[in-house]
Amino acid sequence: MERKVITIYHGPQHPGITGNMSVELDLMGETITRARTHVGYLHRGFEKLIERRTIIQAFTIVCRICVPEPDPNEANFALAVERLAGIEVSERASYIRVMVLEMARLGAQLLWMAGQSGSVGLGTVGQWSIYDRDLILDLFEQLTGGRVYHMYIYPGGVRRELPDGFLERLSALLDYLQKRLDAYDRLFFDNASFQKRAIGVGVVRGEEVLRRGFSGQVLRGCGFARDLRRDNPYLLYDQLEFDIPTQSAGDVYARALVRRAEMRESIRILRQVIAQMPEEGAIMQKLPKHRKFTLPKEDTYVAVESARGEFGYYMAGDGSEMIRRMQVKGPSLIHAFSLLEPLLVGEELSNVALIMNSLGICPPEIER
Amino acid sequence: MLLLDLLLMLLIAYGFGFLYYGLYRNLSARVHGRFGPSLAQSFSDSIKLFVKEESTTFGWMFYLGPVIMASGAVLNVLFIPFLNQGESLQGLSSYGNLIVVLYLMVLGPLGNALGVGSSGNPFGVMGVTRGLTRLLALELPFYLAAIGVMIDAGSADFGIIMQAQSTQSNMFAHPLLFAAAFISFLGFMGKSPFDVVGAPQEVYSGPATEFSGKFLALLMSQSAMFSFAKLLLMVNLFWGGADHLGELVAKTFVLFVAATFIGSVYARFSTVQSVEFLIRIPTLLGIVGLALL
Amino acid sequence: MDEGFIPYQQSLEDEEQSIKSTQSVIEQAIAWFRAHSMFVLAYGTGCGAIEMPPTFTSRYDIERLGVVGVATPRQADILIVSGYCSPKTLKRVIRSYEQMSEPKYIIGLGSCTINGGMYWDSYNTIKKLDDFLPVDMYVNGCMPRPEALIEGFVKLQEKIRANSSEAGYIQYRTRYAHYRANQERLFGTQVQPRYEENFAGMNL
Amino acid sequence: MKFELKNSLAPLSALSKIFEHPQTLCYPEVKSETVSGYRGFHINDLSTCIGCANCQDVCMNEAIDMIAIDKDKNPKNNSGCIPRIDYGRCCWCSLCTDVCPPDSLKLESECIWADDDANRFLYQPKDKPC
Numbered sequence: 001m002e003r004k005v006i007t008i009y010h011g012p013q014h015p016g017i018t019g020n021m022s023v024e025l026d027l028m029g030e031t032i033t034r035a036r037t038h039v040g041y042l043h044r045g046f047e048k049l050i051e052r053r054t055i056i057q058a059f060t061i062v063c064r065i066c067v068p069e070p071d072p073n074e075a076n077f078a079l080a081v082e083r084l085a086g087i088e089v090s091e092r093a094s095y096i097r098v099m100v101l102e103m104a105r106l107g108a109q110l111l112w113m114a115g116q117s118g119s120v121g122l123g124t125v126g127q128w129s130i131y132d133r134d135l136i137l138d139l140f141e142q143l144t145g146g147r148v149y150h151m152y153i154y155p156g157g158v159r160r161e162l163p164d165g166f167l168e169r170l171s172a173l174l175d176y177l178q179k180r181l182d183a184y185d186r187l188f189f190d191n192a193s194f195q196k197r198a199i200g201v202g203v204v205r206g207e208e209v210l211r212r213g214f215s216g217q218v219l220r221g222c223g224f225a226r227d228l229r230r231d232n233p234y235l236l237y238d239q240l241e242f243d244i245p246t247q248s249a250g251d252v253y254a255r256a257l258v259r260r261a262e263m264r265e266s267i268r269i270l271r272q273v274i275a276q277m278p279e280e281g282a283i284m285q286k287l288p289k290h291r292k293f294t295l296p297k298e299d300t301y302v303a304v305e306s307a308r309g310e311f312g313y314y315m316a317g318d319g320s321e322m323i324r325r326m327q328v329k330g331p332s333l334i335h336a337f338s339l340l341e342p343l344l345v346g347e348e349l350s351n352v353a354l355i356m357n358s359l360g361i362c363p364p365e366i367e368r
Numbered sequence: 369m370l371l372l373d374l375l376l377m378l379l380i381a382y383g384f385g386f387l388y389y390g391l392y393r394n395l396s397a398r399v400h401g402r403f404g405p406s407l408a409q410s411f412s413d414s415i416k417l418f419v420k421e422e423s424t425t426f427g428w429m430f431y432l433g434p435v436i437m438a439s440g441a442v443l444n445v446l447f448i449p450f451l452n453q454g455e456s457l458q459g460l461s462s463y464g465n466l467i468v469v470l471y472l473m474v475l476g477p478l479g480n481a482l483g484v485g486s487s488g489n490p491f492g493v494m495g496v497t498r499g500l501t502r503l504l505a506l507e508l509p510f511y512l513a514a515i516g517v518m519i520d521a522g523s524a525d526f527g528i529i530m531q532a533q534s535t536q537s538n539m540f541a542h543p544l545l546f547a548a549a550f551i552s553f554l555g556f557m558g559k560s561p562f563d564v565v566g567a568p569q570e571v572y573s574g575p576a577t578e579f580s581g582k583f584l585a586l587l588m589s590q591s592a593m594f595s596f597a598k599l600l601l602m603v604n605l606f607w608g609g610a611d612h613l614g615e616l617v618a619k620t621f622v623l624f625v626a627a628t629f630i631g632s633v634y635a636r637f638s639t640v641q642s643v644e645f646l647i648r649i650p651t652l653l654g655i656v657g658l659a660l661l
Numbered sequence: 662m663d664e665g666f667i668p669y670q671q672s673l674e675d676e677e678q679s680i681k682s683t684q685s686v687i688e689q690a691i692a693w694f695r696a697h698s699m700f701v702l703a704y705g706t707g708c709g710a711i712e713m714p715p716t717f718t719s720r721y722d723i724e725r726l727g728v729v730g731v732a733t734p735r736q737a738d739i740l741i742v743s744g745y746c747s748p749k750t751l752k753r754v755i756r757s758y759e760q761m762s763e764p765k766y767i768i769g770l771g772s773c774t775i776n777g778g779m780y781w782d783s784y785n786t787i788k789k790l791d792d793f794l795p796v797d798m799y800v801n802g803c804m805p806r807p808e809a810l811i812e813g814f815v816k817l818q819e820k821i822r823a824n825s826s827e828a829g830y831i832q833y834r835t836r837y838a839h840y841r842a843n844q845e846r847l848f849g850t851q852v853q854p855r856y857e858e859n860f861a862g863m864n865l
Numbered sequence: 866m867k868f869e870l871k872n873s874l875a876p877l878s879a880l881s882k883i884f885e886h887p888q889t890l891c892y893p894e895v896k897s898e899t900v901s902g903y904r905g906f907h908i909n910d911l912s913t914c915i916g917c918a919n920c921q922d923v924c925m926n927e928a929i930d931m932i933a934i935d936k937d938k939n940p941k942n943n944s945g946c947i948p949r950i951d952y953g954r955c956c957w958c959s960l961c962t963d964v965c966p967p968d969s970l971k972l973e974s975e976c977i978w979a980d981d982d983a984n985r986f987l988y989q990p991k992d993k994p995c
Contacts, residue, residue, distance in 0.1 A: 008490050012750065013704050013757055015732050016569030020705055020750060030494065030639065041750040042707065044783045052782065057925035060958035061779060067711045114714060119569050121560055121636030124879060127400035127719045131888060134720045138900075145904040145972070148711055148804040151958050163902070187879045192872040193561050193635040290923055290964060349494070350638035353569040364708070393724070398883040402722035403891070409727055412698040416738075419691050421763040572732040580735040580762045633876040722889040775983050776953025781926055791983055801978040801986060803956045811892045813979035820981060 005033060012041050016119060016353030019363035021336070023356075027349060035344035037336050039367050046368040047326055054321045055081060055155065055293050063149050065328055066365040068111050071104035072306040073313075073328075074153040079234060079302040080315040081155040084295045092281030093157035094235050099170075099273045100143075100152060101235075101304070106177070106266045107136045108307035109259055112360060116256060117188055119353035120197050125188045132180055135173055142166060157284035167274050174267050181263060189260050198253035202343055202355040206250060212338055215331050216309025217262075218359060220246045221254040228305040239276075242269050252358040262307075294321050308332065308360035330365035374446055377459050378593075381445040384617070385592030386410045388599075392628050399632045410588070417585035426487045426578065433483015434579065434586040440475035441594040447472065448600045450616060452530035452609030465524040466514060469601065470507075473556075476594060477503055480575050487578040495574025498639050499565040505646040506555040506562075512654030513549035516542060517605050519661055526604055533608035544657030546606050551650040555642070556598050558591075559631030562642045599623055684824060695738070695764065696818040697727040702737035702761070704754055707744020708804060709770040716807040728814055734760040739817070742794075745773035745786045748847055751793060755844065756853060758794055765830045766797040766821070768813050775799050792843045795829030795836075904957045905976030907950050909990035913969040916944035920961035920970055928954030929961060938992075952978070952986040 011022030020041040026034040046065055050058045062077045063070035075097060082089060089097075110133040114126030137147050142163050144150035152159050188194060204214070206222045219226045225244040229237040245261030247254035287293060295317025303312035309331030318324035336359075343355055390407040397404025447464045450457035477499055484492040518524050520542065521532040539546045555562035566574035576587055599620040603609060607623075610616035637645060684692070703713050716723050717730055731737050734757040742754055758767065769790050772778035777788035790796055797820060800813040820828070833840060890897050916939075921929040931946035948961070948970065962970050970990070980986065 006490055012753055013702070014572070019710065020707070041747060041753075043747055043785050044745065044780050045785050049780070049783060053925050056923065056960065060925060060956060060960065064708060064779060067708045111714070117635070121563060121567060121569065122634070124400055124632050126714070127402065130714045130718045131401065131720045134715055141900045141903060145902045145959070146957065147806060149956075160902070183879070186875040187633060190872050191635060191876045192869060193637065195872065196637065196641060197635055348638055348640070350564070350567070350570050395883070397722070397724065398887065399880060400719045401882055401885065401887055402719035402889045403725055403887050404722070405724045405727055405729075409698070412694050412727060416694045416698040419694070568732040573736065576736070577733050578735055584736055629877075629880050633879050719887070719889060721892060725889070725891065772953050772955060775986050776951060778954060779926055779956050781954055789983065796983070798979055798981050799983060799986070801952050801980070802976060806976060808892045808897070809977045809979060812977050815893050816979045816981070
């Protein structure tokens with residue numbers, strides 16, 4: 001008997017999609033026979049806009065490339081400009097940068113937890129974890145003056161001195177979060193109903209992941225301990241102690257467990273940063289004036305480990321005050337096309353949101 | 369006199385249904401750590417929906433769906449006695465029995481399937497398919513429990529079933545049957561982990577996807593009344609009914625709070641998983657419970 | 662020269678008083694219920710989507726005001742356009758708006774909906790949302806804080822209760838030719854069916 | 866997968882939350898305390914503004930226009946113009962305040978504004994000394 005195939009669009013306006021994108025699904029009953037990712041809903045032409053702005057002006061726009069976790073973009077941009085222009089950053093500024101990056105990572109993981117639990121209808125976790133993320137954003141507000149877009153990590157250092165008593169407040173928040181993580185374990189990660197949904201779903205095979213350029217939790221969920229903070233250290237990560245958690249199953253649940261362990265590692269790194277932060281030191285290098293700041297005719301590639309995988313910038317200067325070319329490589333592009341499309345085939349419709357969230361697909365960075 | 373009684377029953381079911389829905393929103397908000405809306409929020413919602421313009425048309429079959437659902441809920445309320453003694457609030461229970469009520473419980477979802485099918489929305493159809501699949505799995509343990517209760521009381525009549533529990537309620541006399549019925553009751557109430565029908569992350573609002581305005585208000589009213597009917601049914605079958613209105617409110621409230629809290633801490637099963645779960649665990653409990661009778 | 666935002670709050674309140682006196686009691690009651698029960702379709706067109714979760718969850722809990730999110734346009738009263746729109750998104754936004762039943766309102770979240778925001782010189786975003794759809798309330802900021810979004814809802818409540826003919830959905834019916842012309846200019850030949858057909862039989 | 870009773874019952878511990886007081890900030894009734902250094906609306910100290918248009922030059926969104934004012938409050942203001950900000954463009958990056966030579970342009974912590982008319986978002990910074 002021939003069964004009818006219906007085609008539906010999962011998104012862009014859909015509660016189960018991770019942002020403004022859509023997945024075209026061919027369904028036979030509730031089983032997916034073909035999946036195609038559609039993007040283009042968010043394209044703003046960042047890379048072109050950056051070519052029209054001076055270096056200082058372009059700095060404000062890069063954080064908009066990834067909304068849930070803007071700071072890796074700022075760090076990437078600053079690192080690339082510093083490498084091209086030959087600027088050295090003070091140790092204190094580097095520590096502050098590591099602190100900002102790890103706080104942002106923690107916030108992004110909490111936001112991911114809300115999405116992942118929402119995709120299986122466990123709204124309570126999301127209500128709690130978004131609250132806890134807000135506490136991190138409150139600290140960002142005091143430090144940088146911005147809630148979501150911090151525009152804080154700047155070529156040459158960071159823009160503001162730490163407010164009085166900031167490290168104590170951060171330390172208190174870490175104690176609180178440490179306790180909350182146990183509550184999340186009970187309600188979410190160890191919840192039998194979540195395990196029932198997540199184990200054995202969206203399995204990525206171990207052999208292909210390295211060949212196809214996946215990164216982040218997809219790799220670490222398959223048992224590969226790859227992390228740019230360890231493999232290609234930037235800032236001060238080679239002086240800090242942390243583990244790279246891995247799981248071997250490669251399914252949605254393995255990726256969730258990797259993230260659970262990463263949250264604890266972030267707290268561990270932040271505690272070290274608080275202990276080792278130098279008391280004195282400049283936070284900002286002397287930079288040329290706005291229109292005099294030029295880049296030499298060279299190019300470079302820098303990459304940092306974001307909460308979802310490798311985030312890389314290619315940057316080329318041409319001796320002028322503008323950036324000649326900038327290319328952004330986020331983890332979501334590869335995950336949303338070459339991984340998601342084959343992964344969805346054969347799954348049920350119920351698991352689409354589950355798998356998309358576990359891959360950490362973030363549309364704004366797919367299309368810039 | 370009977371007419372007045374019936375009207376009163378409907379009014380109580382409607383009022384308490386909405387109050388409980390408001391309480392549900394409030395209590396789950398407390399679990400989330402927030403205040404939640406005011407108790408009267410659902411009333412405001414339904415009044416607003418009743419005065420909203422209606423612009424979609426899919427033919428009269430589409431509009432028939434909510435109407436059949438609402439009539440199913442109304443009949444359900446009328447055939448279940450509110451109190452276990454006295455003359456008032458007995459409704460039509462002397463003309464029907466448990467079997468009629470169990471039959472009427474299926475009417476709503478079937479009517480919904482009729483209406484949603486004519487809208488042609490794939491998500492609506494998918495939601496209805498999920499609903500009917502789940503319904504089949506839900507009914508098996510619930511029927512087992514109901515049969516057990518009927519065998520125990522020797523009758524399908526609500527009055528006799530409640531009389532039989534005057535010394536010890538069925539919940540303690542037959543805990544396995546109660547467990548089976550309670551798990552499928554969670555499913556009937558549309559609570560997690562069995563809320564696969566209208567899962568927003570999967571099929572938008574499921575069967576309600578195409579309904580707006582007055583028909584959405586009708587759907588909301590019927591689901592409020594229907595959940596009160598289900599609470600009543602559980603109280604009558606397993607907790608020996610209620611002597612007066614205060615006891616009724618207390619008993620339904622406890623049951624309702626239990627369902628709300630369980631719903632807010634478990635993840636949603638997929639269709640296959642919930643059918644598998646319902647066929648396996650509560651059905652097994654029901655069969656063992658029947659065997660122990 | 663007035664400093665800060667032009668102080669017009671007083672004039673708005675006076676106007677509201679005068680409108681209220683012309684409304685009957687039933688109209689006022691209906692407007693009150695509409696203002697206190699708002700079903701929201703939160704379309705995450707851009708960055709603004711990131712501040713929606715805190716607004717709707719336990720930190721700011723907008724459900725206190727009777728605002729609740731729904732999944733489909735059919736059931737929604739309010740459409741939140743959260744940030745810049747590329748033409749491809751705008752098509753879907755217009756489609757969603759036209760599927761909503763009246764009365765319906767739009768909240769434009771963030772500077773991008775007001776005058777282009779950061780992407781004022783981008784080749785792939787629209788600059789003023791008001792050219793294509795009637796926006797009822799703009800919320801200022803890049804990112805707007807959750808408090809700002811709540812402020813937008815509170816002001817929109819006042820506007821709904823005033824029940825004036827300035828409301829966006831009435832504008833969209835009466836000035837449809839204007840909006841349609843702008844849409845056609847942007848989308849070229851790939852336009853959607855005319856909205857007028859939906860309310861052809863209605864009394865305008 | 867083996868069934869574990871502990872993992873099925875542990876989630877119920879989350880219900881202890883109902884005994885805690887809700888953590889919500891009730892915004893319209895209760896305003897959260899302002900954070901010093903938050904990047905909100907602009908303020909401009911007219912007694913020190915020199916009308917140099919550095920802020921206009923650095924703004925990548927062209928959100929700042931220099932407009933003429935009737936009576937010049939600062940005798941050193943050679944251009945006779947002061948900045949006006951278009952909040953339909955501004956991204957609150959505070960580059961304009963960084964490049965301000967006399968430090969007259971600042972950001973205050975007030976940042977909430979909603980309006981139904983797009984034309985009202987042209988903002989004349991309040992004259993507040995910083």
